[in-house]
Amino acid sequence: MSVRSEPFVGAARPGRHIATLASWLDRQSVFSWLMMAPPLLFLAALVGYPFCYGILLSLQDRPVAHAGTFVGLKNFATNLHDPLFWRVALNTFVYTALATLLKMVGGLALALAMNQQFPLKNLVRALMLLPFIVPTVLSTVAWMWILDPAFSVLNWLLVLVGVPKPGPSWLGNPILAMISIIVINTWRGLPFYGITLLAGLQTVPPELYEAATIDGASGWQRFRYVTLPLLQPIILIVTLFSVIFTFADFQLVYVLTHGGPQNATQLFATYAFDIAMGAGQLGLGASVALAMLPALALLIVALTIYLRKG
Amino acid sequence: MVTGHGPVERLVRLWLPVGFFLVLALFPFYWMAITSLKPNSELYNRRVMPLILHHPTLKHYVDLLTQTGFLTWTWNTMLVAVVSTAISLVLGVVLAYPLARMRFAGAGLIAMTVAAIYLVPQPLLFIPLADVINRLGLGNTLTAVILTYPTMLVPFCAWLLLGYFKTVPMELEEAARIDGASRLQTMRQIFLPLCTPGFISAGIFAFTLSQNEFLYALIFLTKSSVRTVPVGVIAELIRGDVFYWGQLMAGALLGSIPVALIYSFFVEHYVAGLTSGAVKG
Numbered sequence: 136m137s138v139r140s141e142p143f144v145g146a147a148r149p150g151r152h153i154a155t156l157a158s159w160l161d162r163q164s165v166f167s168w169l170m171m172a173p174p175l176l177f178l179a180a181l182v183g184y185p186f187c188y189g190i191l192l193s194l195q196d197r198p199v200a201h202a203g204t205f206v207g208l209k210n211f212a213t214n215l216h217d218p219l220f221w222r223v224a225l226n227t228f229v230y231t232a233l234a235t236l237l238k239m240v241g242g243l244a245l246a247l248a249m250n251q252q253f254p255l256k257n258l259v260r261a262l263m264l265l266p267f268i269v270p271t272v273l274s275t276v277a278w279m280w281i282l283d284p285a286f287s288v289l290n291w292l293l294v295l296v297g298v299p300k301p302g303p304s305w306l307g308n309p310i311l312a313m314i315s316i317i318v319i320n321t322w323r324g325l326p327f328y329g330i331t332l333l334a335g336l337q338t339v340p341p342e343l344y345e346a347a348t349i350d351g352a353s354g355w356q357r358f359r360y361v362t363l364p365l366l367q368p369i370i371l372i373v374t375l376f377s378v379i380f381t382f383a384d385f386q387l388v389y390v391l392t393h394g395g396p397q398n399a400t401q402l403f404a405t406y407a408f409d410i411a412m413g414a415g416q417l418g419l420g421a422s423v424a425l426a427m428l429p430a431l432a433l434l435i436v437a438l439t440i441y442l443r444k445g
Numbered sequence: 446m447v448t449g450h451g452p453v454e455r456l457v458r459l460w461l462p463v464g465f466f467l468v469l470a471l472f473p474f475y476w477m478a479i480t481s482l483k484p485n486s487e488l489y490n491r492r493v494m495p496l497i498l499h500h501p502t503l504k505h506y507v508d509l510l511t512q513t514g515f516l517t518w519t520w521n522t523m524l525v526a527v528v529s530t531a532i533s534l535v536l537g538v539v540l541a542y543p544l545a546r547m548r549f550a551g552a553g554l555i556a557m558t559v560a561a562i563y564l565v566p567q568p569l570l571f572i573p574l575a576d577v578i579n580r581l582g583l584g585n586t587l588t589a590v591i592l593t594y595p596t597m598l599v600p601f602c603a604w605l606l607l608g609y610f611k612t613v614p615m616e617l618e619e620a621a622r623i624d625g626a627s628r629l630q631t632m633r634q635i636f637l638p639l640c641t642p643g644f645i646s647a648g649i650f651a652f653t654l655s656q657n658e659f660l661y662a663l664i665f666l667t668k669s670s671v672r673t674v675p676v677g678v679i680a681e682l683i684r685g686d687v688f689y690w691g692q693l694m695a696g697a698l699l700g701s702i703p704v705a706l707i708y709s710f711f712v713e714h715y716v717a718g719l720t721s722g723a724v725k726g
Contacts, residue, residue: 157627160627160628161627161628163543163547163548163549163628164547164549164550166543166547166628166629167543167547167549167552168543168549170539170540170542170543171539171540171543171544171555173536173539174536174537174539174540174599174603175540175555177536177595177596177599178562178596178599178600181574181577181592181593181595181596182562182565182570182596184577185570185573185574185577186565186569186570186573188573188576188577189569189570189572189573192572192573192576244462244466245462245466247462248458248459248462248463248466249463251458251459253459253463257712259463259467260716261708261709261712262467262470262471263466263467263470264708264712264715264716265470265471265474265705266470266473268653268704268705268708268715269474269701269704269705270656270657270659270674270675270700270701270704271657271659271675272657272659272675272676272678272679273674273675273678273696273697273698273700273701274473274474274697274701276678276679276693276694276697277473277474277476277477277694277697278473280476280480280688280690280693280694281473281476283688283690286488286489286491286495286690288476288495288496291495322469322470322473325466326470327719329466330716330719330720331719331720334716334719334720335720376564379564379566380566382566383566383567383568383569385567385568385659385660386659386660389659389663390679403568404566404568404660407568407572408568408571408660411571411572411575412575412664417572417575417576420572421572421573424568424569424571424572425569427568427569428569431565431566431569434564435561435564435565436561438560438564439557439560439561439564442560443553443556443557443560
């Protein structure tokens with residue numbers, strides 16, 4: 136142990152000023168604020184300032200490399216009259232809702248399956264998490280090749296079981312493209328749900344199941360009335376997390392479909408990117424990105440309050 | 446846990462679902478691996494059974510390493526991930542320690558702000574941030590991403606460490622204070638050495654998040670010499686409509702290995718970090 140018994144701050148102190156300074160620095164509030172100043176200033180400069188600046192940009196007509204002119208709420212009005220904007224809103228909603236639902240149900244199934252004793256369990260758990268830890272862009276490239284129009288291995292398998300050649304055009308058909316991004320988002324996020332819920336399941340006391348069994352509860356009833364209520368807080372947190380980051384997803388769609396075909400998979404983030412970085416309209420792009428704010432703010436406040444309670 | 450004991454029931458309840466999820470999770474990686482080892486004659490021949498490897502070759506790897514900037518991108522990715530993880534851990538510690546240990550007005554508000562910032566997704570900030578980086582003259586420098594990655598990683602590390610710090614007993618620090626140690630000495634010499642597992646968890650997460658980052662790197666880094674692996678692979682191995690699938694898969698696999706390797710060494714810390722936030726909620 137490295138606990139020293141002699142005093143750190145010696146009695147032979149040179150002057151009273153230093154002693155006063157030392158005791159001032161030792162006050163909890165002074166110490167805390169001095170300590171937190173560097174990270175807080177950093178976050179204020181690179182999160183707080185850009186956030187406010189983004190609001191300002193959204194009120195400007197601001198072509199890239201030109202000065203902006205203030206136009207009030209014109210950008211937001213443009214969005215409201217743009218059918219594509221509403222298409223993007225619908226896409227984002229469908230994508231978030233279905234992917235979250237799939238992850239929740241699949242993750243719960245994964246957690247229940249893994250909550251049994253079997254050999255090499257830790258290895259299996261480690262492998263299951265691979266989709267979640269590998270860089271999204273790189274695994275998405277693999278999926279792109281799995282769904283390739285000419286050499287899709289998925290279609291090769293489908294043709295084997297009797298689907299007419301050449302099989303579905305996964306990324307060329309608007310509905311199939313939406314299904315594809317939902318499934319791949321689920322593939323990546325499901326392990327996070329599964330492993331987190333598994334940790335939750337392991338905290339359920341076995342006596343509860345035994346008591347329920349003695350009372351004649353069936354497997355389904357034990358799940359419905361013992362497991363589910365105890366897991367509910369964890370499910371809620373994981374879901375809020377997942378909704379926030381699915382709602383604002385960019386990477387997967389940018390790499391796999393670029394929002395296509397015919398904007399069928401365009402989400403808020405990719406659409407804002409296209410307008411700001413592709414067409415160079417920073418103001419309009421910022422207004423599209425900010426259109427995510429009301430929903431996001433609601434979710435973030437809900438989750439923050441929930442996390443604080445814990 | 447009440448489970449069935451018959452072999453058929455065990456098959457249905459355990460092996461079928463676990464096997465299904467395992468195949469689903471791992472198939473894309475298997476497909477990456479065998480694609481990267483196939484010669485083009487096999488890759489683009491529809492009459493060859495695709496699921497197995499007939500004539501393995503390392504040609505795609507050789508081409509990737511000699512004809513593209515892949516090694517440079519890997520070096521850039523590592524540099525950026527290590528530096529931004531280090532910055533984020535240090536800033537995360539000095540943010541989390543007072544929140545975990547000190548009583549002062551505003552602590553609750555700061556903790557909530559940190560949690561909220563942690564949840565702000567990048568697409569909300571990238572447009573103004575791009576303008577800020579341009580005005581600072583940092584376009585096409587690694588500094589641009591080394592500065593911006595910690596905006597996600599600092600709140601994240603602080604939040605994870607805050608949870609960890611609260612689990613460390615306070616007795617040793619109290620003893621050190623009674624012995625006359627200053628607050629800074631207590632923190633550095635007594636408290637921080639006890640927190641290594643927390644640092645490992647936060648460090649791995651920060652490292653994997655920086656390796657995964659794409660949006661900022663895509664916007665700020667447009668020259669090959671400063672690109673990171675995800676951006677390099679997307680921007681330079683896909684040329685127009687031509688896909689070099691062998692090289693792409695080799696790049697995807699090699700680019701995944703550093704994260705997978707680190708993860709495999711510290712998988713318990715990773716899972717502990719993953720579940721602590723939610724389970725404690």
